[in-house]
Ligand code: NIG
């Protein structure tokens with residue numbers, strides 16, 4: 001059995017045993033042990049404790065290659081990024097410039113830009129090229145501390161295109177040590193050919209895409225962009241119900257640009273998460289708070305689109321379970337850096353560093369149904385860890401935003 005000992009840890013953060021997503025005030029509790037050790041066996045966390053109680057047999061590891069001296073460093077669970085569109089072709093910086101000149105996200109979409117722009121690029125890109133781009137991004141993100149990630153389709157918008165994307169995600173799952181979940185987002189936008197035939201596209205989605213995807217076991221979840229100008233709550237419900245029949249639980253893009261009804265629809269259909277939530281009212285907040293559905297906030301998307309940030313404080317005060325994710329995609333969040341997500345959650349949404357770290361680790365894991373095996377420092381869980389550089393405190397991480405303060409990342413018990 002391969003054993004590793006991380007010792008002299010200045011502070012081990014996230015050492016805990018909860019078996020549910022953290023809600024409301026629980027989110028501010030980030031249990032820690034000062035001056036501590038952590039023992040890893042194979043790909044799992046085996047044990048931890050204070051240095052003064054380091055068992056003598058483990059202490060022997062300290063002087064060997066299996067011993068990692070973490071003097072001055074903080075150790076925390078690796079990020080669990082529960083909402084990304086990591087597989088895409090090309091980039092959209094020309095639209096970024098258009099937006100700086102005054103065009104809105106909806107206006108860019110209406111003239112064939114946005115999601116449809118990425119869909120055209122994806123159609124011209126081979127599965128191998130798509131894989132190569134996504135693989136590179138995944139490598140980059142893992143070095144930034146991401147150890148688990150959800151990846152959506154949604155730039156195919158044809159049977160072949162959606163299958164191509166989901167097969168790329170399947171290959172990523174097979175080749176990467178990261179824990180990966182796949183989400184079918186065929187209902188991301190109505191493609192050009194179905195601009196005036198919404199029912200036709202919904203039929204295609206339900207009768208052709210879903211059976212093919214279910215047949216190949218390509219998706220874990222189904223997502224719909226429930227938004228004005230995209231999919232209405234009624235259309236969302238039809239698509240989600242078909243997904244549920246195919247065994248796919250919903251994770252919904254809700255309340256990004258408008259009070260779309262997406263939160264209420266998602267909660268009613270038993271969504272694992274409703275994501276975005278830039279635009280919330282009391283009813284949407286109360287509905288979410290009284291449900292088991294996780295609200296996933298995507299601060300870098302709000303930042304990049306220059307929208308008001310998600311109302312994290314109101315959501316926490318109402319007792320919601322909230323997660324933080326990157327929304328990495330070429331249109332609204334061309335960064336998957338979870339360190340930046342955590343920093344922006346603090347500065348933009350007034351989340352406390354402990355709340356942001358919990359939302360980006362344990363609650364993110366729960367938003368991918370991985371809470372039992374990831375997201376905290378718990379014996380038996382997978383050893384996905386971040387070791388920081390020597391920093392003065394945990395709050396220093398979001399405080400010194402934009403600096404890379406990660407020294408080493410461990411995925412499944414191995415340093416990458
Ligand atoms: O989560 N809002 C919908 N989908 C993405 C953006 C996709 C794109 O612009 O390419 C999002 O922000």
Ligand code: FE
Pocket residue numbers: 083084085253327329
């Ligand atoms: Fe998204």
